[in-house]
Amino acid sequence: MHSFEELSRDFAAHFQQAHFPDQPQSLYAPADYFLSLGGKRVRPVCALMGNELFDTINPDTWQVATAIELFHNFTLIHDDIMDKAPLRRGMETVHIKYGEPTALLAGDVMLVVAYDYLNKVKSEHFHRIIRLFNNTAKQVCEGQQIDMDFEKSEHVGMDAYLNMIELKTSVLLAASLKMGAILGGAGEGNQQHIYQFGRNLGIAFQVQDDYLDCFGDPEKFGKQVGGDILANKKTFLLIKALESCNESHTQELKELMRSADPGKVEKVLSIYRQCGVDDWARQLKEKYINDALYHLDEIAVVSKRKEPLRLLAEFLVKREY
Known part of the structure; x- marks a missing residue:
């Protein structure tokens, strides 16, 4: 291996x-x-x-x-x-x-x-x-269109955002693993488990990416922290905050999204922390990584053969950049 x-x-x-x-x-x-x-x-x-x-x-x-x-x-x-x-x-x-x-x-x-x-x-x-390649290619195009549609939408719900991330990001990772498994002679059940491993891993990766954009170390992340906030990008954190914060915080967030306030990033991050969105994002990432590892565990091959994929999963979602 x-x-x-x-x-x-x-x-x-x-x-x-x-x-x-x-x-x-x-x-x-x-x-x-x-x-x-x-x-x-x-x-x-x-x-x-x-x-x-x-x-x-x-x-x-x-x-x-x-x-x-x-x-x-x-x-x-x-x-x-x-x-x-x-x-x-x-x-x-x-x-x-x-x-x-x-x-x-x-x-x-x-x-x-x-x-x-x-x-x-x-x-x-x-x-x-x-x-599988063609179906995945169509899904990626659908995800990109939905993402562009979101830019014009006042409200995007968590389920809709998750669906977009799955199409735009996760399905290609999942299909890549499954295509390899098919060519390796995997049975139907194992093919489904490796696909679900990749799907959940892809979502966990995106949660981590959204989190790092707000709370990452810019030295390690290699990007300006808060870029998504400045671009008013709808992310896991913003959608959760708008759904779960109290009315005054929600109103302040909406006003900040419309503003060019020079302190915008710090003010939004402060609201996120007060609403516990940072902790929630870490827990959500853990949920998806655990779901991914469950499907990896269910694949009917000896554990030693799974170790490279387990290490890859850890690398992708525990990274700081």
Whole structure:
């Protein structure tokens, strides 16, 4: 069994290959540029880990992992356009560097090449992989649209926010693990458990991300604390505060969201603490991580084989950045 770190190194080396032709350079250079920005590559490595949980890594899983990473980067290029984001991993986004029309096409061609890699899968499970990949891709698009719809909504409930996070963030992690498991020969029950492990882990990860944006150490987090507050972003913490704080705190929060008060972040964080939203977020994260670990425990393989996934779960939700 390999650790997440070991498989990350192996996947990074594998992914170094050229994915696009040379010409037209005006299309493919921006796509190469974006891939060169790197990233944690969590999802493709999860596909490899999902396979290795049940059997030695199948050559097909490397093709699926590459397709997953290209699909993920396609979504990021388009998300950056929609969010008007100037930077990605500290570097200019594709639409800022090369213009929006080229960024759209660079994302599109990345998706097409992802299917080229899926087409190389020789397994008898090819059609199951394609169905799961396509369904997941649709769900990710749905999640992004719902997230944009929320920006125009006065009120977003906790159930609606959870559904959006599941679609936008969790399902790709869950499907990556399940695709690897399918190629590793896992039975139906084990496939469902590894999917639910990834789904719950993805939600726990987002709770942690929302929490760190408000209460993280900026030195470790690498971002300005309170960025979500300044952007009036609807997060787990804001939604919970609006649902559970007393009337005066709720009113103050709504006024702060409409204001450009220079002390806005500190005032919102003070309300969060007074309402106990910080403690609640920590407990919510624990709930989802415990649910994830329950499904990992239920997978019918020897415990030792599950250890890399257990350590990955711990790393993702106990991180401080």
